[in-house]
Amino acid sequence: MEFKKFLTAIDKAVPDELDVHLVCDNLATHKTPAVGDWLAKHPRFHVHFTPTGSSWINQVERWFAFLTDQLLRRGVHKSVAALEKDVRNWIKTWNDDPKPFVWHKTAEEILDSLAKYISRISDAGH
Known part of the structure; x- marks a missing residue:
């Protein structure tokens, strides 16, 4: 509703x-x-x-992917408080030096790649 x-x-x-x-x-x-x-x-x-499995298109999802790749997977956090502190510091650094997201492919290249992927998985016999 x-x-x-x-x-x-x-x-x-x-x-x-x-x-x-x-x-x-x-x-x-x-x-x-x-x-x-x-x-x-x-x-x-x-x-x-949006196509199923296309979270890469969503900028919020991309931001969480950056957080995960740059901090969470690389870090060792001995407590929830330490994790929270590191996440807050990472966000502050991110916000202090914002940069636009730059696509490295044209929309046509992205759609072609997506079409090939969809064709590949739909022909997989599942």
Whole structure:
């Protein structure tokens, strides 16, 4: 129901003459019958779902991956307090020197790579 409330809030906030495009993960709450009915009655809403297993596209997921790779896997934390201190220090360092994320491939290259991957796993006989 929270997602439906979110959709209603967007519907009220965005001028009627504009289409609304939403990029969502494949969370089950985004695909309930109630949400489907609501979307059917609001054709200006276009929902685009990210592919399953595509957390690399989500910038928050990327940030957690950096945290994991740069601190958690490399560190030895003797207590929860030590872990918390190290995480807070890592975040402070990250925030003190922010840098934009730079994609190293074009959108077309990424989509081609994704299509090849999907083809490979769908042909795997599972």
